[in-house]
Amino acid sequence: MNISDVSKRTGLPPKTIRYYEDIGLIRPARDTNGYRVFQDADTHKLAFLGRARTLGFSIEDCRTLMALYEDQDRNSADVKRLAQEHLAHIDEKIAQLQSMQATLRHLVRECAGDNRPDCPILRDLAQD
Amino acid sequence: MNISDVSKRTGLPPKTIRYYEDIGLIRPARDTNGYRVFQDADTHKLAFLGRARTLGFSIEDCRTLMALYEDQDRNSADVKRLAQEHLAHIDEKIAQLQSMQATLRHLVRECAGDNRPDCPILRDLAQD
DNA sequence: CTTGACCTTCCAGTAACTGGAAGCCCTATC
DNA sequence: GATAGGGCTTCCAGTTACTGGAAGGTCAAG
Numbered sequence: 006m007n008i009s010d011v012s013k014r015t016g017l018p019p020k021t022i023r024y025y026e027d028i029g030l031i032r033p034a035r036d037t038n039g040y041r042v043f044q045d046a047d048t049h050k051l052a053f054l055g056r057a058r059t060l061g062f063s064i065e066d067c068r069t070l071m072a073l074y075e076d077q078d079r080n081s082a083d084v085k086r087l088a089q090e091h092l093a094h095i096d097e098k099i100a101q102l103q104s105m106q107a108t109l110r111h112l113v114r115e116c117a118g119d120n121r122p123d124c125p126i127l128r129d130l131a132q133d
Numbered sequence: 134m135n136i137s138d139v140s141k142r143t144g145l146p147p148k149t150i151r152y153y154e155d156i157g158l159i160r161p162a163r164d165t166n167g168y169r170v171f172q173d174a175d176t177h178k179l180a181f182l183g184r185a186r187t188l189g190f191s192i193e194d195c196r197t198l199m200a201l202y203e204d205q206d207r208n209s210a211d212v213k214r215l216a217q218e219h220l221a222h223i224d225e226k227i228a229q230l231q232s233m234q235a236t237l238r239h240l241v242r243e244c245a246g247d248n249r250p251d252c253p254i255l256r257d258l259a260q261d
Numbered sequence: 262c263t264t265g266a267c268c269t270t271c272c273a274g275t276a277a278c279t280g281g282a283a284g285c286c287c288t289a290t291c
Numbered sequence: 292g293a294t295a296g297g298g299c300t301t302c303c304a305g306t307t308a309c310t311g312g313a314a315g316g317t318c319a320a321g
Contacts, residue, residue, distance in 0.1 A: 009267075019268090020310060028308090038317060040268055049259070056258050061233045064308065074255045084254045085246035092237045095230050102227045105189045109220045118213035126212045127202045130184050131177070137298070147299090148279060156277090166286060168299055192277065 006043040015051045022051060030054060030068060062091055134171040143179045150179060158182060158196060190219055 008019045015022075025031050026041070031050050033041040053074065057067045066087060073079045073087075108129075115125040136147045143150075153159050154169070159178050161169040181202065185195045194215060201207045201215075236257075243253040 007268075018310085021308085023269090024309060038268080039270095040317080052260060053258050056260065058308090059233075060236060060258075061230070070255070070258065073252075074259065077250060079250045079252070080248045081244055081250065081252035081254075082246045082248060084252045085241060085244040088237055088241050088244070088254050092234065092241060095234050095237065099227060099230045099234065102189070102223050102230070105187075106220065106223050106227065108188060109216055109223065113213060113216050113220060116209055116213040116216070118210045120208045120210060122205060122207045122209065124201075124207070124209035124212045126209075126216050127198070130181050130188075130198065131202065132180060132184065135299075146279085149277085151300090152278060166299080167301095168286085186277095 006048070008041050008043070011043045011048050011051060014048055015055050017051055017055050025051070025054060028064065030064075030071065060091075061095060062087075066091060134176070136169050136171070139171045139176050139179060142176055143183050145179055145183050153179065153182060156192065158192075158199065188219075189223060190215075194219060 006014075008022055011017075011022060012019045017025075022031075023041075026033060031047055031054075033043050033047045036042050050071065053071065054067050057070055058064075062070065069087060070084070073084050112126045112129055117123070134142075136150055139145075139150060140147045145153075150159075151169075154161060159175055159182075161171050161175050164170050178199065181199065182195050185198055186192075190198065197215060198212070201212050240254045240257055245251070
């Protein structure tokens with residue numbers, strides 16, 4: 006399989022797939038013409054990476070998860086810890102965003118949004 | 134005032150303040166020795182920027198907001214539109230993160246987290 | 262043989278800083 | 292006057308995870 010086929014199957018752009026090879030997440034074989042040749046194992050790995058990325062894991066986390074996935078002697082505790090740390094990170098981000106959301110919602114509601122200059126949003130930013 | 138004083142007052146690191154000058158958000162005066170000299174207006178601007186940033190506005194949005202703030206003939210509608218767009222962006226991000234959160238919570242709950250290799254998290258990532 | 266769709270590599274840019282190096286400035290102390 | 296410290300300056304590189312684009316090789320069809 007060539008890169009565009011794998012791209013279609015995994016949903017990852019060719020650029021991303023090349024990038025993942027660059028940083029050593031995959032090692033596809035090469036044809037005599039220099040084209041990458043993807044085996045099912047490569048596609049499988051890429052799908053794994055894609056899924057981990059949609060769950061928000063960092064590339065370095067993905068690297069670790071892949072290593073754990075391929076390690077038959079892994080402890081599920083290691084996977085769980087990673088996931089829990091990531092989850093905590095997400096919880097924190099959500100809390101931050103919700104705080105912004107609350108403030109912005111309030112300010113937007115207060116703002117007339119007309120052709121006059123008076124604006125509670127700017128007043129808030131300026132802390133007057 | 135020197136940069137470290139302004140840093141203390143605004144909570145912005147000196148590096149960030151220099152960066153904001155670099156990209157043209159502020160234009161502090163200079164002393165004969167080359168040191169930046171901050172007037173109250175600069176400090177005020179930096180506080181404005183800091184607050185806008187904590188609300189998650191991008192630097193370019195901040196630039197626009199500053200311009201609107203300084204434009205006495207602005208329409209509050211322009212400010213409101215910017216804030217609404219930003220709010221929509223935040224809503225979207227929160228939704229994405231909550232989706233990740235739900236999946237991860239579920240997976241973490243399912244995972245024994247012991248010294249055995251069997252792991253629902255990895256199974257999910259591998260789509261088995 | 263040419264055209265068009267592939268594929269390759271390499272370089273640069275994105276967002277918003279942050280760390281670090283090299284070096285000047287100022288004040289206090291010995 | 293020399294020196295030590297802390298603060299200031301600029302400039303360069305690195306961060307994250309790609310993405311766009313240029314220059315050029317490859318392949319199948321007509």
